[in-house]
Amino acid sequence: MGGVSEPMPGGKGKKSLVVDLNLVPFIDLLTVCITFLLLTAVWTQTGRINIDQSVQKPQKVEPQKEPPKRLTIMIDEKGYSLKWADEPVQTIPAGGGMYDTERLKEELKKLKERLPKDQRVIVAPKDTIPYKEMIAVMDTCMSLGLSNIMVADAASVAGEMM
Amino acid sequence: MPIRPPESHIGSSIKLKWVKGAIKGKRGRSLLVNLNLTPMIDMFVILVVFLLMVFSATGEILMQQQDIQLPKAYSSKPLERVPIIGISQKVILFEGEVVMDTIGVSEKNYPDLKLPQLTKVLKSARDAFVRSNPMPSDQEKMAKWIEESKQIIVQADEGVPFEIIRLVMTTAAYEGYSAINFAVVPAKGG
Numbered sequence: 476m477g478g479v480s481e482p483m484p485g486g487k488g489k490k491s492l493v494v495d496l497n498l499v500p501f502i503d504l505l506t507v508c509i510t511f512l513l514l515t516a517v518w519t520q521t522g523r524i525n526i527d528q529s530v531q532k533p534q535k536v537e538p539q540k541e542p543p544k545r546l547t548i549m550i551d552e553k554g555y556s557l558k559w560a561d562e563p564v565q566t567i568p569a570g571g572g573m574y575d576t577e578r579l580k581e582e583l584k585k586l587k588e589r590l591p592k593d594q595r596v597i598v599a600p601k602d603t604i605p606y607k608e609m610i611a612v613m614d615t616c617m618s619l620g621l622s623n624i625m626v627a628d629a630a631s632v633a634g635e636m637m
Numbered sequence: 638m639p640i641r642p643p644e645s646h647i648g649s650s651i652k653l654k655w656v657k658g659a660i661k662g663k664r665g666r667s668l669l670v671n672l673n674l675t676p677m678i679d680m681f682v683i684l685v686v687f688l689l690m691v692f693s694a695t696g697e698i699l700m701q702q703q704d705i706q707l708p709k710a711y712s713s714k715p716l717e718r719v720p721i722i723g724i725s726q727k728v729i730l731f732e733g734e735v736v737m738d739t740i741g742v743s744e745k746n747y748p749d750l751k752l753p754q755l756t757k758v759l760k761s762a763r764d765a766f767v768r769s770n771p772m773p774s775d776q777e778k779m780a781k782w783i784e785e786s787k788q789i790i791v792q793a794d795e796g797v798p799f800e801i802i803r804l805v806m807t808t809a810a811y812e813g814y815s816a817i818n819f820a821v822v823p824a825k826g827g
Binding site for chain 1: 674677678681682684685688689690693695697700701706707710711712713714715716744775776790792794795796798799800802803806807811815817818819820821822823
């Protein structure tokens with residue numbers, strides 16, 4: 476050990492410089508710290524993806540002169556169908572049960588330059604689509620900054636997808 | 638049995654000669670051993686550092702349910718403490734209590750898009766919230782109160798069909814919980 480055992484200069488040479496530090500209080504403190512931190516530890520971190528006004532109560536819709544342009548992403552067994560305003564529907568087929576989220580991201584990135592600020596995105600999965608596919612689409616939208624997301628029923632948007 | 642003078646002695650059945658010797662002070666080896674505490678303290682310090690790194694001040698909001706596998710997402714925000722609806726492949730839970738079965742939940746069985754059992758618990762949760770936090774009269778605080786009162790977390794299994802999610806969302810929205818937060822596991826990278 477690196478202790479110094481030389482006699483003190485000028486001293487009588489009897490008192491050793493090696494001191495035994497009392498470690499017991501330090502160990503006590505560490506044990507209490509570990510116990511507290513183990514009890515309060517959060518092992519599974521969870522996050523959230525939020526939407527607002529997802530389903531509105533039925534209300535009288537006043538006819539508008541110019542309806543707002545809509546960006547709709549429909550998810551069905553065949554893949555994604557993307558529709559922006561009056562432009563033709565773009566389909567991104569799913570291969571072997573896997574959805575092409577990368578291509579959706581690319582298409583949305585291309586489209587994003589033309590979108591107004593804070594454009595509302597309607598995500599409309601079909602009833603049989605697993606929840607994780609909906610989250611994947613919402614996640615893709617949010618990663619591109621399209622955070623104004625609304626969830627709708629595929630049947631309600633099917634008409635405009637024709 | 639011989640009478641021995643009062644001193645420290647050890648039974649003759651003990652065969653450890655050096656122990657006897659040590660007690661009698663015949664040998665130089667002491668019984669006092671200095672325990673080396675350095676590795677233990679090292680380990681403790683590493684543990685404390687690791688636990689401090691995973692420490693989260695918000696605490697655990699979502700209790701992980703056994704049969705709910707949350708989907709992963711790259712862009713997510715931290716959760717806040719609001720009512721939680723859990724949806725597994727078998728049951729629908731509210732704040733950890735089983736409300737109803739997931740099997741049989743479809744638009745065909747509930748044509749008005751409302752799940753009566755869930756409506757009941759959501760209504761009582763809202764009543765409890767209003768009782769404990771009455772609506773403030775201050776305009777600014779009221780807006781915040783309204784925003785806060787409509788938040789709900791949906792903790793659903795990743796394989797649950799969208800139809801069930803939709804019915805739960807509609808039911809929640811009818812009860813005034815229109816800001817829906819989908820619980821996800823934050824994915825790394827992206």
